[in-house]
Amino acid sequence: MNPPDDYLLMSGIQHFCFCRRQWGLIHLEQQWQENQRTAEGRLDHARCHDDGLTEKRGDLLIIRGMRVISHHLKLTGTCDVVEFHTDATGVPLQSHKGLWLPMPIEYKHGAPKESDADRLQLCAQAIALEEMLVCQIEQGAIYYVETRRREIVPITPELREKAQSMANEMNLYFSRGHTPKSKPGKHCNACSLKELCLPALYQRADPASYLRAHIDEEVIP
Template structure:
């Protein structure tokens, strides 16, 4: 499926969606947001990565910051923190540059590597956008974690790319229908910036109709 530009979702939303579908829906459908320490620190780290588009050369590598990206197959748009164009025998040509280059996206995160793959999915989504825009194949990328101050290399497999496409298709379905899913409360809810807006404990409560039926019964006519 190919999406029109007016139907594009925020590319970064895949991280919210993979973490908690309800969190994603509250942010991207209900337009709710609340800052906490983690979101503020994360935003400050991203501001250090780029302030608008810029580029610089470092030997055999061209670093580009804040590249706007999009994908019609995902129906998403966003920005890359950093894309490294590495000079190589194989790869793509760049306007105004000699030789060929491979494309290596780098995503910046404030914390440390997670047990889940939500950061990896966001990086994979960026790679899909770059592949479509530059007519290339991207097999590797990296995530820089501010807490440990080093990169973690990521192999961008076809399985990861297929999962990202499946998740975005699900996101579009939710968005088009305006569906706000319920959530099963977990320990992760305590760290969520939307905890006070989501009220996860309420999702465990039974509907009023169930209460009335159980406690009052139904009158026979």
């Protein structure tokens, strides 16, 4: 599956929700700086991603590293795990008898967050799976390594609308090639790109005032 060149990474919606500037630095400017948290998270994902690995346990079918794409969102990515449960409202799968209903499972290194960042990424995966398999997904789950607990996430109309809105905004920034400005806050302390972004310095700088001052210097009465 080769997505169009202008389709963005689905994982970016989590970055975008956390901080639009962080998303721009990573996905538009290709900048990245790893810290302990991101390194541990990358290792956690490496453990659960095993492309092509399928496991069957009775009425449960588990597929790891499943590639997905959404033409409505113009996003593409990889699901950590997709669980297929036997269900009368499910869809047929090649080489497997019966009907199966998919449920995306996203693995995160830390603990549950107050924001919808992780839930939006999961919702985008669900939307992609619905498009690809022509089915309706009511819920997904996020497994947090730090707490070793699975959070069931209802894929509500409100969450779907928010995911679509953010995807539209991401695609607009991408089409313009524009990296959003920083909005410094407490979240900056947890960002691996803090030293690249320099949010406090960027906020103090006023490009318009700088240009006006230098133009005035060059004007000789």
